Each structure stands twice: as structure tokens, then as C-alpha cells.
Amino acid sequence: MVKTMAKTDIGPPHYEQMLPQIIKDNYGKWKYFERVKPGVLKHVSETGDELYTVRVGSPRLIGIDTLRKMADLADKYCNGHLRFTSRHNIEFLLDSSNEMNALIGELEARGWPIGGTGNSLNNIIHTQGWVHCHSAATDASGTVKAVMDDLYDYFKADDLPAKLKISMACCLNMCGAVHCSDIAFVGIHRTVPRIDDEGVSKNCEIPNLIASCPTGAIRPNPKAKSVIVNEEKCMYCGNCYTVCPSMKIMDPENDGLAIFVGGKVSNSRSGPTFSRLAIPWLPNNPPRWDELVEAVRNLVDVWIQNAKKGERYGEWIERIGWEKFFEIAGLPFTDKHIDDFKFSVPTFRSTSNFKYTK
Amino acid sequence: MVKTMAKTDIGPPHYEQMLPQIIKDNYGKWKYFERVKPGVLKHVSETGDELYTVRVGSPRLIGIDTLRKMADLADKYCNGHLRFTSRHNIEFLLDSSNEMNALIGELEARGWPIGGTGNSLNNIIHTQGWVHCHSAATDASGTVKAVMDDLYDYFKADDLPAKLKISMACCLNMCGAVHCSDIAFVGIHRTVPRIDDEGVSKNCEIPNLIASCPTGAIRPNPKAKSVIVNEEKCMYCGNCYTVCPSMKIMDPENDGLAIFVGGKVSNSRSGPTFSRLAIPWLPNNPPRWDELVEAVRNLVDVWIQNAKKGERYGEWIERIGWEKFFEIAGLPFTDKHIDDFKFSVPTFRSTSNFKYTK
Amino acid sequence: MSDKKRPMLDELKKGPWPSFVKQMEKQAETSEMAEDALNLLEQSYNDKVVHWKHGGIVGVRGYGGGVIGRYCDMPEEFPNVKEFHTFRVNQPAGWFYTSDALRSLADVWEKHGSGLTNFHGATGDVVLLGAPTEHLQSCFDDLSANGWDLGGSGSDLRTPSCCVGPARCSSACFDTLDLCHNLTNQFQNELHRPMWPYKFKIKISGCANDCVSSIARADMSIIGTWRDVIGIDQDAVKDYAANGLEIQELVVDKCPTDACTFDAEQMTFNVDDENCVRCMHCINKMPKALQIGKDRGATILLGGKATLVQSAFLSWVIVPFMKLEKEDDYVELKDLLDKMWEWWDENGKVRERIGELIYRKGMRTFLKEVGLKPQPQMVKHPRANPYFFWWPEELAKEKGEGDALGEAAAGKEIKNG
């Protein structure tokens, strides 16, 4: 039985339908804001109206049950409106501070943390991991949960040197903004794809497959109607696997996580900068990834102990120099840290100006 | 008649034979120096000895007649010693200031300028040009002479904002340190090489020829046992001509000069930096290259007028921003200025932080 | 519901941060799909390897994207997640919802899927995690009936997103929500029917703080800015100073262009607007005292993307300033998008983002094709190498061979000449 065709291309609901009255009234008229306390913002309008925002930490992977509960709270406290942030937190929007503490009380009682504003640890941006993606070299939700448990207090307070934005991606596709985060952990492979010739010849477009390789490691194997990988050139990015499932790259013992640090996105002060390799590999150690948790904690701690007020992670490192960062953070510097891809040369130190380290 | 074989591999004369006594006595013992006046340095030793250096501007292309005259002056004033600098100036070394002014008088009377120390225009580093090199897109000695005549006063005084290092190269081989100079002018081509198939097939190694092209514009032409140039990819560097004389690249009407600015070499304060394109093309206009002379003069003037004390050319530009530099210097910004070679991407402005210009 | 043990995942129910395992278990109470999703995840935790396969092509009528196919590689052991496709549902601009809107999504998803969601996906969509193939069309039908549409996936325009902007922020230099909604609706076809070399993302931030990370994560980044002067309320400056804000150290000394000054005697703050690069820092630190300018618009940047293949690119300036008024229906911007897409579509290789194409072809070609004027704001600094190209019309013709040279420069291949 063919149903009548559903309407297509209707586009998303109009945002105006979703806005609470106080926002409709003061749209574009906001004058300034204050940080009331960690997790609570107060925005003041030209009209004199005051809007209170309560920011709630979310694991992002939530069930419809939670969705409905949040909807109920929105009805109870916020005239039936709420929003989500670009880092996947939930924001309740109140038109006065009267019931704010009641709302916060209910949320905390149910285990929802309030925080993530100002100079706090923001929510960790992350991706699918083993929960849904075929490409994942590690789990996303699990690693993030383990790290957030450990750094929980930094989400709830806002007295860090500056904002701390941690991100996570489960493979080199980097579906989070991992490449420009204060701290980023990324699932990586370390061994070459294993080629299933039959699968390649049947299911994959060989020219696309060859073009997918950043380092030109793949070339045709006409005999087998498949391809050959030059092991010396392969750095295990897995892009060939994205293009062709017959290039299996998973390797339980050798896959793991790398940590990058010092990136940022905002143009505030300086422009956006990339995160850079701090730790090339940590093992995949489910369920709680102890090595990862410890490494991130250490990275956060050295920053807190050494940065000046107002210094984002990378700004701190730029001031002291990367060589000092490795020393202070107690991280070994290896040949992995030295770029050897396309834009490598400008990353080399072309000056005798540097600091000595032990 | 076969002469007895000359000795080979004797190496250069030992420098110790060349040093004046005062330097032998104070070798490694110099304590500090002072700039007595433009062109005159005084070095003071731990032993109390004082060495006076008189720096003389040289066109570098000098005849043996001049060499002998300088030798005579060295005998007369400096116990038979002199040296040359890394920028091809001549330095007379006196062990007291007694006869210094007499020496300077003699030199100036013969048309030799004293200067080039401290915050002055240093001598222009340059190359062979039409005087000797087969590869030259312009003349070296002539362009330099024309520019130095115009900027002469800046060589003789030392009150510029900082040192001013101008360099010249007559083709993209860049035999001077042109790529890291405050101001550099470089001979360039603007049209593609004209291929003499017969010459190529007879005299050139085709694989080397192909490999010589930075942009991969050359591919084999097996029929003609020669090569083909992809005009869209050729940016006229002339490297193929260096490798193979049958790839003629000279083009009198279209060859000319480009000007780069803002580079430096020393590690003082910041590390070495490249000079960057300011003016893509000026015509070859012998004998006095008026357009070039005027353009360099303008570039020098805007720096003098706008830089703060102690700011090298590039340091000034970095402070105000390249967009402001183009505005202040009155230079058109064109598509040529935007990099499109290997390391281009990191030169793009990946931030909304910039200044507006008219 | 099965009674499989999941000792690994149980460990992730501990600790103060909200647990995704608890979220999944809650849904597992009513959904076998959610239950098997958990079991499969436990399996991955044991094996340290993912158990999803490449998705085949799945979808709904009339759309080329919006649904991500996903199959389990152990279908016998985990039959309920044999097929576990996701929907990308286009969020409302700014991620605002009424409680009813949320409930409508929950209801549809209860009916057709696992009950698991992401609020939101990294691109900005509502992600509905896990439905079997046979439910796809009916789920879409119900979504559509409730006023929801799909977001992008595949080689198409991806769901645009924007910061909270004028809805709650005093720094918004244009109406981010309106622009986002407008573009999304204008380009429904581009969003829903993949036909390009690769994906194309648009992200919209109301000011240089870039709260949606547009420069890092979007092919086109739209960042609000202004052309006039920063507004200063000197009384409010005095208040900040009186309340202990270290204005010299934390504001002035961090200005990237030394464009602001604080007179500690007079307690006045001044901005040299000509040299201000509108980085937002001083305004961020003293929002009560400083206001964005009044002649507002946006900087348009292009080329941002993640690591693969050529390296991560951060979008670069292609239009220093563009007015973005609701009244004009953003025609200038839309024109530019059309021209860019056309050029990219014609020239791009499979899986080549627009930034990579520009890298390969050279900025000059791109600028010429889309009709943009080269401007110094486009570069951090000009090129250091002398490898620049000339257009035929810029050259003097040599006697005789003029035409050959002209043709040559025009991009033809010539042999000897």
C-alpha cells in the first residue's frame, strides 16, 4: 500500500516559533551580560528585561525519556522553552531569577550538573564512537564520560585561567572541532590496512580509492583488480577504509588515542590556531581508559599551575615555548611530533632562538 | 709541453697569515665596540687595545687596478692589512685613530664612500647579471648602481629606524640572500620557455629536465624526443633553462624586476623571515632603471616615515599589518600577491582580525 | 528484554558526569534496539574494535541524503541492531525548542526507532540514532507530518548552523538565526540532493568570538563584524575598574594591535578604531562598558575543513565586509554561493572540498571565476616565492609571436614555438 507522499523540502521549523516571549521581546536588544555564578548567565536588555540562563551539562547521547523530562521542566519553569548550545549543553531560559534555584535544585537532584560557563571546562565535544560509527578507532561516549567524571569539578567552577575546550573524535575524520581545541583526544590506528582483494575488485572504485590516500601510498594492482599499499608511505589515516570497506584498518592491540593541545577557534586576541601533537599514542583501555584520563588530567593540571590569568592553553604554550611545555608537562618528545606531511617545513624551527630543556 | 703538475688541494691561505698584529694580539679578547661615526667602528679589547675600522662602500665588481690601490692604502695606513665584509664592503683596520681621518680623506677624494655601519643602508648584495651570467633576467651591477646612487645618503648616515639591508638577484636562482632581505629586487621572466626540440633531444637529459620544474609543467613529447610545457602551470621560473639551454626563457619586453620586502636574517629579537612580494613587476629599463629606482626610494621612504625607532622593515609591517602596508605604500594589491605554490595555505588569513583599507 | 550482563559498561554508570549508559539503559527498558545497541557496545568494549559495517545506501523517497545507513557485523548475535540507521533532522536555527516540539520528536522516535538521540550532532542536526530499514520511510513521513525535515549528508550542502546571536547576545552583528533559516530554506535542493564533488558546510557566528567554530568547521564561515567604531560607556569602565578588573593587564595588554589604551588616572578607556581588528577581546572583558559598532555586517571566509586529505584548513577571508540585511534577502551572499558552487562543481574532483580545490587551482583562478577582487585582507602576508602567474592581457606581445604567447598564457599547451 503506497501512502500519500510526505511533503519534502519543508525545511526546519521556523525558529521564531521556538523562542520564548522574553526573547521575542528583546530580540537584538540585548545590552550586556553578567556571569551570576558557574552555569548561570544573566542577560540584560535595553528594555530593562533580564534573562537568566541555566546551563546544564549533557552527555549528548540522551534518550527520549530524558528529552521528555527536560520538556516537562521547561514547561514548569520556562514557559515551555529551552535550547541547546553549540557544545551540546542544555540551556533553560528564565525570565526572572525567582524560580532559578528551584530549577537548579531539581536538576541537580536528578544528577544533572550546572556549569560550563565562563572560565570553566566546557562540555566535551564528541562524536559517535563504537555506539554508531563504522569508522571509530575508539569509543567516544565512554572516553568522554571517563574524562568528564575526572574533571567534573572544573565544569562546575569557573576559576580556571581561561575557558577550557576539550574535544574528542573517534577517527581521523575528526567530526568534532578537534583540530582547534585546547585539548583534543582522537582515536587513531597504527597499522596499515589489510586489503581484501576480492572485496576491492567487487565493491570499490579504484581511482577514488587511490585518490583518497593523503600520502599517495596506494597504487593499482591490476592483476588482482585491486590495489597495493606502500607500507612506507602509509600513516594509517583510514581514509581508504572510508572510501572502501575492503581496506580494513582496525587493529585492537595497536589502535588507541593521540592527544593534541593548544588550539583555539575564537578570534579573540589572536586568530584560530590548530591543536598540536602532545601524546602520540595511548592504549585503548575500556571501560575507563585510565591512561587517557590520567594524561588529560595531567595536561589540565600543568596548565592551571603555570598559565597566567586569561591565558588559553595555546596562549600559555606560545608564551613559554613548546620546548618548555614538553619539559613542564613531563612528556617525551619523539620523532612523531615532528611534522612530515605537506606543510611540514614551516613548522621547523628556523632560528637559533629557543630555550634549553633537561 | 707538459708543465709539472700544480699542487692541488692546498686549501686557502691560513687566515692567521692575513691578520694584522693588533688582531693577533687581541684575538678572542674583544670586549665591546662603539660606533664612532657612520662608517667607523671602534673595538676595545680586554687588553686595552683599541681597533678602528673604516668601512668603504664597494661596487664589488672591481678591477685589479683598484685592488692594488687599496693594497697601497693598506700599506700606508694599516701595516699592510685589510678585509672585506660579508656584504662586500672593504674594511681598513687601524690600530689607532691617529691617521684615521687622513685615510678617510684619501678614500673620499678618490670617490670611495665611507658608511654602511649601524642603522644605515648597508651595501646592496648582488649577483652577476648581464656582466657574466647566462641566466640573468636583468642586469645586477647596473640596477644596483642606479639604486645606490639614489639612496647614497642613507649609506653615509646611520640614523635610519634600523639597519636597512637591500639585496638584488638577477634571476630566480637568487644567488644573493634576496629571500630574506629588508628590500629585495629580483629579475624575473613572465613568459613561458620556447622549446627548441632539436636542442632538447640532443643536449638535455629529459628526466632531469622534467624534474626541474617546480610546478610539474613539463612532460615528455616522445615523438619529438623533446618535451611539452603546460602553459597553465608554468610560472616562468627558468629552472628548466638552467638545466637545459634549449628552453629559452628570455623575453626582452616582458622580463623585468619584482620587489620583495620585509625579510631579515638575524635572530635578534625574532628569527629570520622571508621577504614578501610587494611589487610583482617593473620593466627592465636600462641604463638607469628609473621605475625601479623610484619604487625602491618610495619603499624606503614610507618605512622611514612610519617605522618606530629600532624597527626593521618587516617588524614595522608586522606591527601595522600587511594590509596597512599596501595602503601606506600606495601599492596595488593583485592576485599575484596571493601565494598559490606549495606552502600557500598557511599564508591565507584565517581569522576575521584585519584592518580595513581604502 | 534480554538479561545479558554488561560489566564493562556498568563501570560507566559510575561517576558524577551524566552517564550515556544510563540513558541507553533507560531506553532499553522499552526498546529492544536500545538493548542490543548496549550489548553490541559491550562487545566492542571487550574486543576493542567497532562492530559496525559500512552503511549501504538507504534513504527516503525524494531525498539523496539525511539518513546514514548502518549495519552490524554480528547480525546473528545482535539481531535488533542488524540495521541501525540514523536520521539527521534539521534543527531550528539557534537550537531553540518548545517543549512540544521536543515531545513531537520523541513521539516519532519512540514509534520508529531506538529512542536514542544526539542533541545535537556535530554539524548541528538532531541525530536520531538507530532505526531499521523498513521504518525509514514511515518515520520520515511522521517527521514531515510534524513539521520536521531532514538535514544534509553525502556530497551536498550540509545543515547550516548558527550561534544564539541576537536571540540572547549583545555581540551579534547581524541576525544569525534569520540568515541561517533563510539560507537553509533557499537551498533545500542543494541540502537534500547530493550532487557536488563533496560536502559543503556553512556556519554562522554573530561576531569574532565564533561560538559555532565556523572558521574551523565550515567551508563557508560567516562572522559578524562592523566598520565603524566601538561604543564606549566611560562610567561603566570606571565601574569595572572599581570592581577590581585589571584593565591594563587583562584587557589592554592583550589587544592584538595595541589599539586600545587605559588611562589609569582618568580611568578612561580609548580605542583607536582604525587599528582595531574587531577581535572582540576588550568587549568580552567589559561587556557593560563596550559595544560593537553600529555599521554592521560580516566577514566571509572560505575553505575550512577537518584533516583529511590535504590537512585541516581554517577558512580564509574572501570578503572582508559584506552587509547582511534581512531586507535584501541576502542576495549578494547567495549570488556568491551560487558562483562558487558552480565553479567547484565544474572543477572539483570527487571528494575534493572547495578549499582543497582552491589550493590546487590557485586563489587567483578562484577569485577571477567568482568575480572577487584580490584584497590584502585575504592574506596574512603576501607570497614569499616568486612563482606568480600572468594573464595574457597583462603581457606585452613580442613581435611576430605575440599570438602564440597570448594563447600560451591563456592556458593552452604549445609545443615548440
Next chain:
Amino acid sequence: MSDKKRPMLDELKKGPWPSFVKQMEKQAETSEMAEDALNLLEQSYNDKVVHWKHGGIVGVRGYGGGVIGRYCDMPEEFPNVKEFHTFRVNQPAGWFYTSDALRSLADVWEKHGSGLTNFHGATGDVVLLGAPTEHLQSCFDDLSANGWDLGGSGSDLRTPSCCVGPARCSSACFDTLDLCHNLTNQFQNELHRPMWPYKFKIKISGCANDCVSSIARADMSIIGTWRDVIGIDQDAVKDYAANGLEIQELVVDKCPTDACTFDAEQMTFNVDDENCVRCMHCINKMPKALQIGKDRGATILLGGKATLVQSAFLSWVIVPFMKLEKEDDYVELKDLLDKMWEWWDENGKVRERIGELIYRKGMRTFLKEVGLKPQPQMVKHPRANPYFFWWPEELAKEKGEGDALGEAAAGKEIKNG
């Protein structure tokens, strides 16, 4: 002497800067070669094109380089410069000469060549401009008899050069002249008999001021530095202050790492040596008051070169600190050079500088082959991309396929596995 008119070149006899045309005319009084060199140059000035052809291979017995062949493309019109080859004569370290040494060169060159010279060439040699083929050997014989030898050309070690260093400079951190002389003599064979993929240049500066531009112009750049502390004479600091030097503005504020401070009250200057990067700036500004440290040596940098082919490279740090004592005969440095050359020689393509080879092969390969430890001083910052390689011994072997993986990582090509 001919009586050709040269109106173009006559213009370059005007003006205050010493005229190369006058220099050439002076020699033309006695040399027909110099005369024709002038005439040919006038021809170029008229035609706006060079009139030299590619040099064929010319040389002297026992040497593969040191002479640059040069032929005129109008030999009939300018018969005296039909052949116009140049000699590169190895300068004494530091470019010091006795007047007699200069005269000996002048005499040889009067006998065999045009009488025209460059003091010096950009690499550092004395360049003797223009001799006919038949004079090459006899000219060399006379040079040799007078104690002179040739410098480098072609794919060999090029003539090393060094700054004036301890001969006249208080900033010299090691004996630049001795090292330059020592290396030049040690590597006579490498200098005189081209056998490498391409040229290799060494330049030696006694401190970070780099007065021979080594980082920009040499494959190996040797830059003096120290490991301990800057010496401070506070009385001399006070003198500078008293004499009007703006120490805060011109010295302290320009320190790249905020490592120095000036107490305007006490008029004292202090250096935080741990954070000082030895950039020389403060010492440059107050040479009487500040002295380089006492535990001296050099930083070794590699890879510098001009634009072609891959772009200009600035040498990068490969050894942060190396002691360079005369007594040790610089063995550590020489060993390193030998290892590098061997690797480059084996792996480099024709006309590939060592820096380009490292770019192509990756720094990790280079470091491993020459036995250098990776150090953070080698980079401005670590890589941003996640594209790094692992050595076989760093990996866990998978059951069964362990060896295949090992082999794979070792660089072999495997098909399916």
C-alpha cells in the same frame, strides 16, 4: 682598444656611488677582454637580454669544479669574450688579506684574465671574472704557486665562509675562522670533486646575529651560542641609561621572551637566563654592559637554500647545542657531516638539496639515519596533523600476522594480508 661608443653604460658612470663601469673601463685600458666585456654589456643594455650562453664543461686538471664556463652568443662581434670563464678562488677565512696577498692575485689575474674581479662572490670566494679556455690551466698553476686554491662549484661542497668572529667581535661564541679553515681543509676532496646530488653550503656565524646569513643561505648553518648566563656590568648599564638609551623601550620591550627587565629606579638590568633564548638583542644594544655567556658552543641548523625548486627554506635546528673546541678538532661536527652526506648521497635525487630530501623523506628518517635524537628545539611547534608513522618495534604484534605487520611497518610493500 676599440673605440666603440657606449652611451648606455656612460650613464652609469654618473652618480656618487662607485661605478662598476669605471672599474671596467680602467681595466679595458689594458685588457681587450675587459673592453669587449663592456661592449657586450652595452649590447645587452640595448637588447634588454643577456648575451651569455650556458657554459660547457671547462676546468683544470684534478678538479671537477672551481671554474665556471661561459661563452658569448655573439662571438664574431665580440671575439675577446668568446670564452669568458670565471675562477672561484677560495678566500682566507674571515676575508682578511695582506696587501701582498691581494697583489699576488692581481698579478696572476693580469697575466691570465680580464683583470676584473668580484671581492667577493655571494658564497664567499674571490671571483676572477673572465679568462679564455687556453689560460685556465696556466692560471690555476700560477694561483697554486702563489698559495691559492679553488673554491667549490657544481654538485660539491661549496666554499665555507664565516663571520669576522673572534678576530674583531666580542660576541663570537667560538672561533669561527679556525672552524671555517679547518673544515675547508678537511673536506678538500668534497670541495673540489663534485660527486653529490647537488651543492652543499656551510656558513658559520659566531652568534645569533648571523652576520653571514647562514640560516638563509647555507645548507648547514653554524651559529654560536652559550648555555649559561649573560654577563652583566651594572655600572655600564647605568652609563647607557645616563647617556639616554631608552632601555625599557628599545631593549626590554623588544626581548622576544620577556626574559630581561630594567629597574628604572635602581637602574639595574636583569636577565632571567632560563627563559632567555640568546637572541643577542639586549647585548647588541648594550655591548659595553652585557656579555655573552661563558659556556659556549653552537647551534647547528640544516636545510637552508634559495627558492628553487620546493621554495626557499631557512635552516632548521638539528643540534641545539654542540661544543666546538679547537682542541677536539671538531670531530663531533665532522662525524655528523659525514653521516648526513652519506645519507643524502644515497637517497637524494639529482639536484635535490639536503633540505628538500628531508622534506620528501621526513625528518624522522633523517634523524634515525644520522643518529640524532628528536628534541623539541627542532620545531617551532609539533605537528597539527595526525599523520605520523610508527616503527615496527613500537607496535604490538597481532596474533598470527605479527610478522607480516612487522615487515610491513619496516617499509616493505605487501599486497593483501
